[in-house]
Amino acid sequence: MATADTSAGTPAPQPSEAVAVPRASAEPSAGVEPPESSATPVPPVTPVTGSTPGFRSESNTSAVTAPVLKTLSAGTPTVSGSAVVGSTLSVAPGSWTSGTAFAYQWLANGVVIAKATAASYKAVAADAGKRLSVRVTGSKAGFTTVVKTSAVTAPVLKRLTAGTPTVRGTTHVGQTLTVSPGSWTAGSALAYQWFANGAAITGATKTSLVLAAAHRGRTITVRVTGTLAGYVTAAKTSAPTAKIAAVPGQTAPLTTGECPSWAPIKGNASSMIYHLPGGRSYAVTKAEACFSTEAAAVAAGFRAAKR
Structure with a gap:
């Protein structure tokens, strides 16, 4: 009976000795190019080849990745x-x-x-x-x-409810102007600044202003600034007054028979006598004319009281 010669050559692998080589889940179709992309091209895929002495070599290729993306240059918003x-x-x-x-x-x-x-x-x-x-x-x-x-x-911040400032008073030198700030958000702290022809008046930061000779011929306004925690600061300015006039020499008395403070000299039209504040008959005299100065009274034809 003939026997196989096993003294030379490589033995053929037996079924029980086969070694499995891992395979990729998918292989690219032969001759099919990957689709074009605006991204960086995918580098060629290198097949993986496995070999063991005594076994037939075998190659497998993985699936391709997604196209490689470039890095976006980003600014700071x-x-x-x-x-x-x-x-x-x-x-x-x-x-x-x-x-x-x-x-x-x-x-x-x-x-x-x-x-x-x-x-x-x-x-x-x-x-x-x-x-x-x-x-x-x-x-x-x-x-x-x-x-x-x-x-x-x-x-x-919230917005303050800001009122409209209103100036009151006689626009004559020596008179006092006062401001009413209007209606503001409850709790608002108010600050004031008076202006003459738009220029801030030094030290005039109260709710009233005594008109000085320097204000003559100018208009007066006042700016009211409101502040409150959690709210944006608000400022409102009043409408301008009429131009400040010099004190007139003569004016009519008040309805009470008294004279205004800026024209305190009382004149009696029937006697053509004027009375100065502090004079003996001043308090009991009912004014029929009022003068700001003695010169104004004399110019109107009045003479001074003897006492």
């Missing part, structure tokens, strides 16, 4: 505008890769504000006391998507 209820804020996205498309989302204390997805945003009452920021998302085909968030604003 900047918010401009006043953080005040009712004011509109805007965002400048900064410098990004040319052709980048932007999406926006505004935040209040880091929480998304519903439907606030434009490049501008008008602060509402619910934002008061909160800090606003905006998240900018940049995207472009073939590039990674990048998200950048701006710095936060100062806390959003």
